Amino acid sequence: MTTYETHDKTAYGTLDGKVALVTGGSRGIGAATALRLAQEGADVAVTYVNGKEAAEDVVRAVQALGRRAVALRADAGDAAEAAGAVDRAVEALGGLYVLVNNAGVGVLGPLPDLAPADVDRVLAVNVRGVFLASRAAAGRMREGGRIITIGSCMAQRVPGPGGTLYAMSKAALVGLTKALARELGGRGITANIVHPGPIDTDMNPADGPYAAGQTTLTALGRFGTAQEVAATVAHLAGAAYVTGAEYTVDGGHAA
Numbered sequence: 502m503t504t505y506e507t508h509d510k511t512a513y514g515t516l517d518g519k520v521a522l523v524t525g526g527s528r529g530i531g532a533a534t535a536l537r538l539a540q541e542g543a544d545v546a547v548t549y550v551n552g553k554e555a556a557e558d559v560v561r562a563v564q565a566l567g568r569r570a571v572a573l574r575a576d577a578g579d580a581a582e583a584a585g586a587v588d589r590a591v592e593a594l595g596g597l598y599v600l601v602n603n604a605g606v607g608v609l610g611p612l613p614d615l616a617p618a619d620v621d622r623v624l625a626v627n628v629r630g631v632f633l634a635s636r637a638a639a640g641r642m643r644e645g646g647r648i649i650t651i652g653s654c655m656a657q658r659v660p661g662p663g664g665t666l667y668a669m670s671k672a673a674l675v676g677l678t679k680a681l682a683r684e685l686g687g688r689g690i691t692a693n694i695v696h697p698g699p700i701d702t703d704m705n706p707a708d709g710p711y712a713a714g715q716t717t718l719t720a721l722g723r724f725g726t727a728q729e730v731a732a733t734v735a736h737l738a739g740a741a742y743v744t745g746a747e748y749t750v751d752g753g754h755a756a
């Protein structure tokens with residue numbers, strides 16, 4: 502008779518007592534992710550730029566779940582702060598197991614309207630900051646760490662005009678993720694990217710001026726929630742044998 506191992510703890514690990522850093526964790530997808538990882542047992546550091554009070558609310562919500570938490574002001578668009586947030590999280594919480602590269606900015610518009618300063622800012626926050634935080638995290642992680650980056654469905658399919666800069670920045674993260682997977686796999690560290698579709702947040706409200714068109718493009722006929730993206734991030738934080746992968750959480754936007 503064949504016997505089956507029903508629960509291999511090395512195949513899907515718990516986050517009990519592990520430390521996660523979520524960049525841009527004061528609102529939206531980042532805040533939902535911070536809370537979800539805390540529900541899975543992690544202590545959580547979040548970064549923010551302007552939303553000090555919102556970040557402190559997230560800290561209190563994590564603490565109410567019985568986990569430790571800290572809010573760090575760190576601009577992902579500043580090279581020193583992007584990497585420094587990793588070191589500050591390690592110092593505050595005593596280690597690092599999960600890095601969630603969530604902080605991002607969306608600058609959309611017709612090609613002639615995008616100034617060089619827009620290009621520099623979007624690439625600094627969405628790409629350089631992710632590279633530098635990932636590199637710093639790889640330097641601090643032990644065996645089996647997790648690097649999870651928030652991309653966008655626009656890295657895969659651009660459904661209309663105006664997305665050149667944003668799509669370019671998010672597509673760069675696909676290459677970074679696959680290369681990180683190859684570079685860090687020998688240490689058991691995984692790197693994956695999650696591509697949200699239209700998610701109801703301050704960046705892209707479900708009642709905003711561009712919402713109807715995005716809703717129509719989804720197979721499910723609705724915006725997603727930040728919690729629905731966070732659930733996939735939590736899954737990847739626990740998954741030992743998934744790396745270099747793109748997970749699409751878009752309600753069928755790309756179907």
Ligand SMILES: NC(=O)c1ccc[n+]([C@@H]2O[C@H](COP(=O)([O-])OP(=O)(O)OC[C@H]3O[C@@H](n4cnc5c(N)ncnc54)[C@H](OP(=O)(O)O)[C@@H]3O)[C@@H](O)[C@H]2O)c1
Nearest residue numbers: 525527528529530549550551552577604605700702704705
């Ligand atoms: N919502 C969507 O439909 C959607 C779809 C695809 C991908 N995404 C991606 O998902 C991620 C989160 O988006 P969201 O919709 O949750 O955005 P959001 O509601 O605008 O929240 C953005 C978060 O990032 C923080 N942040 C912004 N700029 C930062 C910087 N330079 N350094 C550090 N933190 C910064 C903000 O903190 P402060 O409040 O302190 O400024 C806030 O916590 C982004 O990477 C975005 O591109 C979103």
